[in-house]
Amino acid sequence: MAKSEVSAAGDDASPSSSRPWQSYNTVYTNAKAGMEGVDKEKVQRIVYEMSKGSKYFENEERKEGYMKQKIENMRAQCLKLTKADISHYQKLAERRILELEATRDLSRIWIHVDMDAFYAAVETLSNPSLQGKPMAVGTLSMLSTANYEARKFGVRAAMPGFIARKLCPELIFVPTDFKKYNHYSGLTRKIFQKYDPNFLATSLDEAYLDITRICKERGVTGAEVAEELRESVYNETGLTCSAGVAPNRLLAKVCSDINKPNGQFVLPNDRMAIMAFISTLPIRKIGGIGKVTENILKDVFGITTCEEMLQKSNLLCALFSRSSADFFFCVGLGLGGTDTPETKMRKSMSNERTFSATGDETLLYKKLVELAEMLSDEMEQEGLCGRTLTLKLKTASFEVRTRAVTLPNYISSSEDILKHASKLLKAEFPVSLRLMGLRISQFMEENVGPSDPTQRTLSKFIVQGDASGKNADECLPLGSDVSDNAFTHDTHTDFPTNSGETISWDLRAPTDNPQISDPNDRCCISGNYSEELGKRPEPQNDELEINVCKSNEEGIPFPGPLEGISLDKPKRGANCAYDETGSCSDHKDLVVWLDDYKCSLCGTELPPSFVEERQEHSDFHLAERLQDEESKDNLRWPTLKQRSVQSNDTQNRGRQRKKKKLSPTPTKCTPIDSFFVKTSQNF
């Protein structure tokens, strides 16, 4: 890495600097709609002065230091790369970029609609006297949003109110009223539905619509649809919104921000236009690239625009996990999600409360009781039972800790939650806390909502055939890193997924909300792409390298031999499953209930009255059996990686799913769920 490319984020961070605030890396100076004319230095100085010396500030400095260390580590790794390394990574990167380019789909027209300063606008509607005055929704602790008058002063969402007031002494504070916001959100959604019945609402004030069909049917352009839609929203609600029209959701999201407020921007379905658009687009505009990732890319690689992702592809290849590198390449190519993802299902439920820091154990237990009751109430409202309970703590010094326990049984009552949460909390004493939270996850699948189309059914379980969560890797070619299951459908960047054939370099859609691998650890050359480079033999030919797997109509890859077989959940009482030849294996006696109570296979106890649960349990073992049979018969398409190790029986066996000792329900398969849920993310 040339020195000139390293901008050294903290080089001017000397405490002795005459402008110490310049080194205070706050998000509040980041570009946001309506803040173009803001005096960034003034904002930075005020935020710094309001913050310095506080516990929060100290914690931010700690985090900053950690980030700088990561950056230094990555720079060191860059310097270690030899010419040969770089050349090899260059080849890998070029090949991967070509593969990704081949997935480009310019046939769809997506629109991202974003309400302008939604909460603030709703409040102004109900109180017109706020019109034209700087106003923010939230409290002195934290703002939810600010209107455009307030943004001129540097006031913005997620800013503490006391700082906002310093920036704008006339600022009017309005408390949040979600009932109102939900009402208006409902009105907008009725309009969205007319244009795309399957539109994707990502929050109260944002949605993605696939307007391909409506454009074709009515013979109109995306721009015309956007105009009409925005007008409808205004007529129906009195609120303005902005829109972005583009061939995929990633770009549509970026576009909707360009002419905010009350404007729109259209990016044509043309590769040249996209590449021109991307060429100067700052990386921070991309959903999924936050402060940390931006700093790493800028300070280690000198990357500030999306186009530079491609120019530095070899280094990205060398230093990041495959999923992260793919994400960056997709950004550089302007690729995003074009399919309509399935509705996502809830994976966790949590609540947390901030309070004045205290070490009083009685008080903290009292807070815990409140949290447990709140959580239990919400779970009962949604009919959920979960078995992983996580206690979140924020200490007086803003250090965040989480402590989790996975239980053998599902719980939902406040008593159960409190019982286990108390144990977790007790282990932390003595401690002074300013926040406590409880999260429950690993829901009993039936409770998540059978009507939810995204619910992972047994059929999918069978199709995937692996509860390990590494299922997608089964189709990966040589060198695929099984630990690298990050390449999933991300919420914000939404990489393309193919509906028919999928290049199986990584079958999963790249993440929309890519969590960039920890550079501190991931920068080692032995990882991921590096692994391909260093350990695996060069592919014999391209056919091996681009192993094409089939995928179902949802774009979910499945192994060939099961193609065409009905994969619906087996009928209750008909414990029958197909083998690869389509014949039916009788599994009806798979589970025997010892003493009419205990599962003969795993010891799980279910009384006779639990008919549904017993059936599900039986299904679970059935699936497990099928999986075993499938593995034995090599039903699954051998992946390149597998091909390369097929002779190694030990390794092959290692890929078979281990039997669970504890299987409270037949659906303990979170990692797979994770995959399906991820592929159904909205963006």
Place this chain on the structure above:
DNA sequence: GGGACGAGAGTCG
């Protein structure tokens, strides 16, 4: 060696 789990971090609205 691999899977399950715990912990921490990053991101978004």
Place this chain on the structure above:
DNA sequence: TTCCACGACTCTCGTCCC
């Protein structure tokens, strides 16, 4: 006067156990 939220999701790594 008031002094940095909340909820949800994802990814990665380390550790333990089989």
